[in-house]
Amino acid sequence: MRSSYRTAELNLLGAFIDDDLHYERGVRIYIQDNAIVDIEKGSEGRAVAVPAIFNSHVHTGDFLFNEAGYSLPLEKLVAPPDGLKHRLLENTDKKSMVSARKRAMKGIMSGGVIAVADFVEGGAAFAMEAKNCMPLSHLVYGRPKREDFESELQKIRLWADGLGIPDAFSYSEDEMEKMRSSFHGRISVHVSETAKSHSSGDFRTAMDSLDPFLLVHGVHFNKREINEIAEKGKSIAVCIRSNMWFSVGLPPLKEMVETGANVVLGTDNVGWIKPDIWREMEAAITLMRGVKEAGRAVLKMATVSPSAVFNFGGPIKKGAKAIMVLMDGRRMGMDLTYEPYYALIKRGGPEMVMRTIGY
Numbered sequence: 001m002r003s004s005y006r007t008a009e010l011n012l013l014g015a016f017i018d019d020d021l022h023y024e025r026g027v028r029i030y031i032q033d034n035a036i037v038d039i040e041k042g043s044e045g046r047a048v049a050v051p052a053i054f055n056s057h058v059h060t061g062d063f064l065f066n067e068a069g070y071s072l073p074l075e076k077l078v079a080p081p082d083g084l085k086h087r088l089l090e091n092t093d094k095k096s097m098v099s100a101r102k103r104a105m106k107g108i109m110s111g112g113v114i115a116v117a118d119f120v121e122g123g124a125a126f127a128m129e130a131k132n133c134m135p136l137s138h139l140v141y142g143r144p145k146r147e148d149f150e151s152e153l154q155k156i157r158l159w160a161d162g163l164g165i166p167d168a169f170s171y172s173e174d175e176m177e178k179m180r181s182s183f184h185g186r187i188s189v190h191v192s193e194t195a196k197s198h199s200s201g202d203f204r205t206a207m208d209s210l211d212p213f214l215l216v217h218g219v220h221f222n223k224r225e226i227n228e229i230a231e232k233g234k235s236i237a238v239c240i241r242s243n244m245w246f247s248v249g250l251p252p253l254k255e256m257v258e259t260g261a262n263v264v265l266g267t268d269n270v271g272w273i274k275p276d277i278w279r280e281m282e283a284a285i286t287l288m289r290g291v292k293e294a295g296r297a298v299l300k301m302a303t304v305s306p307s308a309v310f311n312f313g314g315p316i317k318k319g320a321k322a323i324m325v326l327m328d329g330r331r332m333g334m335d336l337t338y339e340p341y342y343a344l345i346k347r348g349g350p351e352m353v354m355r356t357i358g359y
């Protein structure tokens, strides 16, 4: 402690700091009243500090149906209303769902994730229960039932953070108009996950009818669509391992990044894909191989890019709130690496998390 007003100091092997996430070896971070009051060089320690990590797209309720119908194709498994998951959901009581959701969230957060954007199926009642599970770090995107539509919308508005819509064709134009007027800027929707959904024009319908802030998947987006997303300041949540598992293709991640679209990472269906953001980052860096500064770009997708979307967390810098994850840098060999971003992403994992700070 250098002076009396400083209440805590972190002696670190390194830290990814400021908006550009540049890596500094050997830094000391001073924290007072949950804020970063100073960062100085010349320290030695074991941990490496990483800004708040997000999982920007999951379905935690699936934890109740782990591995059910594991060999079914995407549509037969998760498409509403007849996919196996939705038939199972119909016969699920709220208590079992809450318990499964809490267990899923605990698992996700033990991997160093500080905030989760969750698509919650089952109408307003399930959205409300989900929000009660872990209100601070759990961002709930509810899905209104079509019967009693307006009251469903009102309840979700009261309880949830926004809407999580299965696809651009699940609701009528009139219903989407109502969603848009009461949830403007808080609508997220699955778009162009399959070649079939893309060729049916789901991108145009989603953009025109829902005006979403976050488009999930975009596996089949073309250059023109990616351009439009970047120009309009929307974000894309890519879920590479889910896309691989369901054999729908791979998202054009390089093009998305080169175009300047804001890309964030999600792990999608908890029941079939382990919600491990480290594995997702590794998948992203594999897809980005050969691109200059790919490691930094991928780390952004899990940290500062989602923090700008969800208005939570943010870079490690002087004056900012102290929200970060401490990773075991020594164990990952960060002191020996030639490339800190690759080291963190390829050698990191839930087992390397020492501590999360600030939530």
Ligand SMILES: [Zn+2]
Residues within 6 Å of the ligand: 057, 058, 059, 119, 190, 216, 268, 269
């Ligand atoms: Zn999804």
